[in-house]
Amino acid sequence: MSERVVPEGSRQRRRPTKQGAVLSERLIVDTALRLIAQHGAEALSVRRLGAALGADPTALYRYFRNTDALLLAVADELIGRAQEGWTATGDWRTDLRAMGLRINSCYRNNPQAAALAAHRTTGRPHETRAVERILGILRGAGFPDDLAVRIYHAFVDQALAFAAQDAAAAALPTAAREKDEEVWHAVYGRLSPDTHPNIAATFPLLAADMRDSGYPFALELMLAAVEALRPTEQGG
Amino acid sequence: MSERVVPEGSRQRRRPTKQGAVLSERLIVDTALRLIAQHGAEALSVRRLGAALGADPTALYRYFRNTDALLLAVADELIGRAQEGWTATGDWRTDLRAMGLRINSCYRNNPQAAALAAHRTTGRPHETRAVERILGILRGAGFPDDLAVRIYHAFVDQALAFAAQDAAAAALPTAAREKDEEVWHAVYGRLSPDTHPNIAATFPLLAADMRDSGYPFALELMLAAVEALRPTEQGG
DNA sequence: TTCACACGTCAATGGCGTTGACGTAAGCTT
């Protein structure tokens, strides 16, 4: 008797599948991400992933205990990709903005992994590096530690919360997403000015604005408020 | 031939199930919320809901076209509960703050349901009323329509995103949540000042701050930034 | 050259949402 899952490090026997593919943890994670990117949110299932790999679906269970373990591995990969190639400019506002937008767009590009990952603390290297960097930006900008920590918290939670929110929207089955958009016109476009004067008065603006993520503007608002809290250069 | 779903308003024949339950949209939504609260989000399935109602599972399809429609009804019920008893004070900042905190706390009190519902557009009465009210607060405060709409969008998305985030954390199984916190101390508390100087320098503050939701401070930041955008009383 | 067993495969289980057909009883009409 042996454990079903063998850790990637101690894996030795690599045996090709009937269709000739040689599996590995890395290949499976990459294939999963590609599957999501190419065929949308609902395309990721054990069966389809098996098919995409050219292997029996249950071969996956030799590499991951279950689908949740697979998704965590995918999520870890995501955190790394969000920071890939990022470098500090030295301007705290530019750097914070870049960090926020990178997290947001990276998660939105990989919705259902993001939906699961955004509210977990992994404690893994990619995550700790991001925390370190953001704190560094704030402390480098002159914020005292207690304020830097509070701002860090608000900033990170906002980035992750919006990322999860946007990812969840992107991960909806096509039918549900289309219905959500249709609701805007079918319902909000037809509310009477008598009962809903504010919606009626602003509907065209509303319908246009709600198509995009609210994050960029919310991020700008936060950055502006943070700027107002910043100590002056020659303080003390 | 008839449509499978009859609108609740024009429903006339109420026929008890074999087990004696008399179904209604309201009963189904309440039962779904109770089921989720008691047994977690994953406990909500057509079959289990049918069992909890004392009816054949497929009887639900006489009331909701599919599970997505049911979920939207549940989501709207939550929005309604968040607004229960709210009245405007006339001070836009007080009113916006109250709205945000109410949504946040209501969703956190129903974490399992919130996690499912927070990112959907229902188009149902409770939702349209909330939209109308928030737009009213902003327009009443003197914001021009285009700006009011952008602020509305950022405000609502942030409230829902944080609510979902906090709800997701609250919805974690006790064991997993404890383990997450333990990992947090074990990993972040032991990072070397050489590799992670900023984390090491702020760890006690960080550990204390991260225990609570980041929303209240993020909300205050947003309100402050919005105040700065507000036209002066005697403008133009 | 042998041999243990890792790992790809297969079959099967029990869950899921959803559909179409069916019959019964509810509530209208007369």
Place this chain on the structure above:
DNA sequence: AAGCTTACGTCAACGCCATTGACGTGTGAA
């Protein structure tokens, strides 16, 4: 009060899902 329509609860079935246990082959070590 009788009859009719049909709403709505029920049943059976479909195709999807993740996951498990058993099996045998070929790999890599000895």
